[in-house]
Amino acid sequence: MNDTAHISDLAERKRALDPTCSFIVQAPAGSGKTGLLIQRYLKLLARVEEPEEIVVITFTKKAVAEIQKGVLAALTRSSDISENEHVKLTRKLASAVLQHDDQSGWQIIRNPTRLRIQTIDSLCASLVRQMPLLSKSSSQMESTSDASDLYREAARATIGQVTSNNFSEQKDNVAAQDAQQLLKHLGNDVSHAEKLLSRILEKRNHWLRHVMGKGREELETGLQKIRCGALKNVSNIYPESMQKESVKLARYAATNLKDGDRNLSFDTCEKLNVMPGCEERDVPLWLSIAELLTTKTGGWRKVLSKADGFPPGGTVDEKEEVKLWKKRAFALIDKLKEDETLRQWLHNLRRLPPSIYTDAQWEALGSITRLLPYTVAQLRLVFQARGRVDYTEVMLGALQALGEPDAPTDLSLALDYRMQHLLMDEFQDTSRSQYDLITKLTAGWELGDGRTLFVVGDPMQSIYRFREAEVSLFSRARTENIGNIELESIVLCTNFRSQGGIVDWVNKTFSQIMPIREEGISAGAVPYTSSVSIHKGLVGESVNIHPFFNGDHAAEAKEVVEIVVRARRDDPSATIAILGRTRKALCDEIIPQLRKVGLRFRAIRMEELDRRPVVQDLLVLTRALAHLADKLAWLAVLRAPWCGLILADLYALFPAQITPVADIENPGEYSLRKNRQTVWEALNDDARLSAVSSDGVIRLLRMREVLGSCINNRNRQSLRAVVEAAWLTLGGPACVNNETDLEDAKIYLDYLEAHEEMGNIYELAAFKEGLADLYALPDTEADDTLQLMTIHESKGLEFDYVIVPGLGRPPRRNEKELFIWAERTYTSDGARGEQNDLLLAPIQEKGEAIDLIYPWLEKLDQEKESFEDERLLYVASTRAKKFLHLLGNTALSNVKGVLKPKEPSAKSLLSKLWPVVQPTFAVAAEAEEKSLTGKGETESQKEHSIDQSLRRLASDWIFPSAPSHVKCKPPQEKVCVQEIEFSWAGEVARHIGSVVHRWLQHIAEDKIDKWDENRIENLHNIFKQNLAACGMSGNNDEIESAVKRIKFALIHTVNDTRGQWLLGPQKNSQNELHMTTIIDGDLVSLVIDRTFIDMDGSRWIIDYKTSSHAGTDVDFFLDREQERYCAQLNRYAVMMSRIDTRPIKLGLYFPLLKGWREWVYEE
Secondary structure, three states: OOOOOOOOOHHHHHHOOOOOOEEEEEOOOOOOHHHHHHHHHHHHHOOOOOHHHEEEEEOOHHHHHHHHHHHHHHHHOOOOOOOOHHHHHHHHHHHHHHHHHHHHOOOOOOOHHHOEEEEHHHHHHHHHHHOHHHHOOOOOOEEEOOOHHHHHHHHHHHHHHHHHOOHHHHHHOHHHHHHHHHHHHOOOOHHHHHHHHHHHHOOHHHHOOOOOOOOHHHHHHHHHHHHHHHHHHHHHHOOHHHHHHHHHHHHHHHHHOOOOOOOHHHHHHOOOOOOOOOOHHHHHHHHHHHHHHEOOOOOEOOOOOHHHOOOOOOOHHHHHHHHHHHHHHHHHHHHHOOOHHHHHHHHHHHHOOOOOOOHHHHHHHHHHHHHHHHHHHHHHHHHHHHOEEEHHHHHHHHHHHHEEOOEEOHHHHHHHHHOOEEEEOOHHHOOHHHHHHHHHHOOOOOOOOOOEEEEEEOHHHOOOHHHOOOOHHHHHHHHHOEOOEOEEEEEOOEEOOOOHHHHHHHHHHHHHHOOOOOOOHHHOOOOOOOOEEOOOOOOOOOEEEEEEEOOOHHHHHHHHHHHHHHHHHHOOOOOEEEEEOOHHHHHHHHHHHHHHOOOOOEOOOOOEHHHOHHHHHHHHHHHHHHOOOOHHHHHHHHHOOOOOOOHHHHHHHOOOOEEEEEOOOOOOOEEEEEOOOOHHHHHOOHHHHOOOOHHHHHHHHHHHHHHHHHHHOOOOOOHHHHHHHHHHHHOHHHHOOOHHHHHHHHHHHHHHHHHOEOOEOOOHHHHHHHHHOOEOOOOOOOOOOEEEEEHHHHOOOOEEEEEEOOOOOOOOOOOOOOEEEEEEEEEOOOOOOEEEEEEEEEOOOOOOOOOOHHHHHHHHHHHHHHHHHHHHHHHHHOOEEEEEEEEEEEOEEEEOOEEEEOOOOOOOHHHHHHHHHHHHHHHHHHHHHHHHOOOOHHHHHHHOOOOOOOOOOOOOOOOOOOOOOOOOOOOOOOOEEOOOHHHHOOHHHHHHHHHHHHHHHHHHHHOHHHOOHHHHHOOHHHHHHHHHHOOOOOOHHHHHHHHHHHHHHHHHHHHOHHHHHHHOOOEEEEEEEEEEEEEOOEEEEEEEEEEEEOOOOOEEEEEEOOOOOOOOOHHHHHHHHHHHHHHHHHHHHHHHHOOOOOOEEEEEEEOOOOEEEEEEOOO
C-alpha cells in the first residue's frame, strides 16, 4: 500500500497552519489529525519566545506519548527523497524549529520536558497544586483512577446518619431525615441505597451543578417544554394534505364514543375543526389522533372497533356509514405509512411524561437533591482522611482555581500571560466540565492579540459517552465559537490509512446509517462525512460479512480462528486485531478457541484477573483458610488441581447433608438433622475418610497435613503469607500453564496483602469487587501481530486485518441510577445561541405505580446510546488498512417452510448494519436450510460437546527437590562500600544531602513537569519531618535554616533547564540504582543516583552533590569538586561497562549552585 495519490485537501491542511488564526478541525478516521496537530505545533514552536508558551492537551497518556514522540521524531528525522507532500511539509517545519532552537539556546532535543504536552488530568492537577486554597484541594493528595472504596465509605457515612443518631437528634438533623426518606423510598434496602449513592458519586461532576437551587416550578417548566417539543415534532412532519381528513376522522370517533365506553383521550375532539397546535392544552388532542391511527404497541392500526369510535351500527344505513368511515380511516393510514418517523413520533406521544411532579415524586427528589451535596461533603472528608482524590475532584478544583470569566483569579491571569497558544486533540470527547475549563483558560483572549486556539477531532468517533463526553459540544464550538475566540472551520477528507475498497464501503454504508444533516445534534445525531483514500483498492473483497444464526456463538468463534489462520498464511507479517464491543464477548468464546488451536495473542486489560483459573483457585483457598465454615470454598479447594478429588469421592465424603439423630423423648426412634460439620472437620474424621477411594485418601491426607499447618499458623503472620505457603506446598505452581499464570498469581497475592486487615478479609464482597477490576497479564511470549481488545481501546490504532465478531449481541442492560437527569438544548426565539432545560426524576419508588418521568428520561438516554452505537461501529470499521471482517448472529424464522433471518436486537450493532447486510444474511439463511437437511442430532451435539475432564496432579506427586547448595567462598579482601559523599561535611550537611537526594529521586519518578516552586514550598513541614527522621537535632533556627537549603536546592533543580533534562523523561532511566560487583578483588556495593540513555545512545551516570560555595569563583570550586569525585564516578562506570556496552558519560550535578560538570569515561 505504498502507492499514493495527490492529497486532495492539502490546501486546507496548509491553511490550518496559519499561526495567526484559531481553528476547529474535523478530521475523519485515518486522516492524520494527530500529524496535523504536530505540524501546527512545529509551526508555532518556530515563532514563540519560549516553548512553554504552547500548551497541548489530550485525554490519555498514550496520546501524550504519541504526540511527544511525533514532535521529537520530526526534529531528528533525516530527509528522504521518497517522502510524500505531507512528510516533506513536516520536515520543512521541523527545520525552522531547529534553527530557532539554535538561536534561542533551548536545546529542545536534550530538554524535551520543556514541551508542554500533557493530559487534561495532568493540567488540572498542576492548576490545583499552584492554587490549593482557591481550588479547595490539598496539593499533596494522591490522584487515583479507582476511588470506588472511597465512594463506598462516603455513602456508608451518609446512610449511617439514620442509625448513628438517636430520635431526638434526627429531628434536628436534615441529612438524617433525608437519608431516612431515601431508605423509605428504596424499601429500607440499606445496601442498595449505599450502592446507588456510591455509583452516582463518581459522576458528581455532571450533576452537582444541577441539584443546587432548582425549584419545582423551574423543573416542571422543563417537563412542559418536553411535551410541547414532542407535539412540535409531530406537527412539523404531519402531511398538510391529510390534516383535514385526520380532523374529520378524530371528530367522528369522538362523537360515536358513548359515555359508558368513552375513551377519555377523545373528550376534546368532538368540536375539533383544525389540527391541534403545540401547546400544553393540545396534548390530549394529539393523543387522541395517535390512538386513532396507531395501536398501543406503536404499529399502524389494522382494525377499528367500537372502543375506537367505530360502532358496528344497528341499521343497514348505519352499517354502510361505519363501513365508509373505516374505509376512509384505513386509506389515511395507508398514506401515512410511508413516513416511519411519523409513526414513531405518534407512538412516543403515548409515553410523554406528565407536566408536573406528584407530591410523592417531589418529596423523594427533594430529599435526594438535598442529600447529595451532603454526601459530596462526606466524600471530601474521606479524601482528606485517606490522602487520595479522584480525577473528578481534581477537575472541580481546577475550575475553582481559575475563578469565573468575569472574576479571574491570580492564577488565571498568570496563565493568561504565559500561555499564548492552546492546542487540544480529540475534542469530540470533551465533557461539559472540560469545555468549561477550556473556556476559562482562554477567557481573556481577544481577536488579533496573537493568541490562538486549535482544536481537532472527529464527531463521528465520539464513543466515550460513559465518561460524559458530549459530542454536541463540537458542533456548539463550531457554530458559536468558544468565548471571544472565532474558530475557523476546516473539514479534512483524505484517508491515509485504509485501502480504497474499505473507504468506498465505509462511505456507502455509513451514509445510510448516520444522519444526512446535522439535526438533533443535542441527542448525539452526527451526520456522516465521506473520505477519499490515497491508496488504490486491493484484489479481493475488502469487506467480508459472515452471517450466523440462532445464537451459534461457537461457530462464530471458530470462523474468527479460521480468518486469522488464513490471514497469517496469505500475509505472514500482517497485523491482525480482533475487536469486541465488550470484553466478555471476546473472553467467553474467542479466547478459548484461539488457545485451543495454539494461537498466541496479546490482550491487554482483556481478561479479568478473577476469571483466570489460577486466581480462582487462590481465591477459594483464601476464603477457606480465612473462614473454616465456608463450605462452598472448601469444596472448591478439594476440586482444585492440587487436590483434584473426583465427584464420586466428594459424594462419598459428604453422602448427604442430613444424619439420623436419636429422639430423646421417644427412645428407639430417630429424626433427621442437618449435618453441621465443616469440611475441615470432615477431613479430620477418619470414619468419613474410610468411605473414600484409596486414591482419594492419599490426596486428602496430603491436604490435611499441609492445610493443618497453615491453619495452626493463622493470625501469626499475614494472610498472604499463609495462602502463598499453602499454595506453594500443595503444588500450585506445578498446575499452571505458563509463566503468565505465575505472574497472575503474584498479582493476586500482592492484592491480597494490600487489602487484608489483621490477617483476615472482613468484607469479602468488597474484596471480590476490587479483584474484579484487575486484569490478567497478557501472554508474555506473544508478539503484537495478533491482538484482542475492545473497540473503545482500538481507537487511534490501525491494523492490516480487522475482525469484529459478536455484532449480533446486545449489551447488558444499564443499572438504574439514584436519580436521572438530562439537559435538553433548544434555540429560543430572539435569544442568542442555545438555551438549556434541566430534567430530573428520582428512581422508581419500591412497590409504587410506574413513574412516567424516569422512563422518558431513560428513553432520551437510549436515543443518545443508539446514535453512539452508529459511531462505535464506524470506529471499528475504520481501524482496518487492508481487509475488514464483520461477524454477526441473528435468529431464523420459518415462513411457510422457508428459513428467513429475523431482524437483530435493536440494541445490537448488527441492527445498525441491517439495511446493508440483510441480503447477505438472506442468502446465508437459504444455505443454512440446505446444510441442516440430513444433519443428525448426534453430529450437532458432538460439535458443541463440553470438555468435563478434570485436570489435576498425580496422587503420588511430591514436592520437587531443592536445587543443589551453592558454595560461597568469602572474599579474601575487605568489602568496600560506596564512599559517603558527606564524610567531609558536618552533621547538618549530611542530613540536608540525604533529604535532597530522596526528593530528587521522588521528583524524577513522579515526573518533573508536575513540580514547581509552589509545590515545593508547600512541603515545608514535611521537610522538617524528614530531617527529624534522619536524626537531626538542634534549635528551631538550625532546622529552619536546613529546610530553607533543601527547598533552595529543589527549586533550583525544577527551574533549571539542566535539572529538567536530568530528571525529565529519559530512556531506560533508573534512580538509586544499587549495584554490587568485584573490582580489583574487592567486593564493592555502590548506589548510582540516576542513570539513563540519551537520544544519542550514550549511557549517562549522574551523581547529585549538595556542596555549596560562598566564594566568587564558582567554576574553580566545581573543577575542584570534579577532581574530588572523579575516581568515585569512574568506579561507577567500570561497574556499568560490564553490563552495558554503550559509551558512558559521567556527570556531577550541584542543585544548590545549578552547577554541572561532565566528562566521557574512557577505559
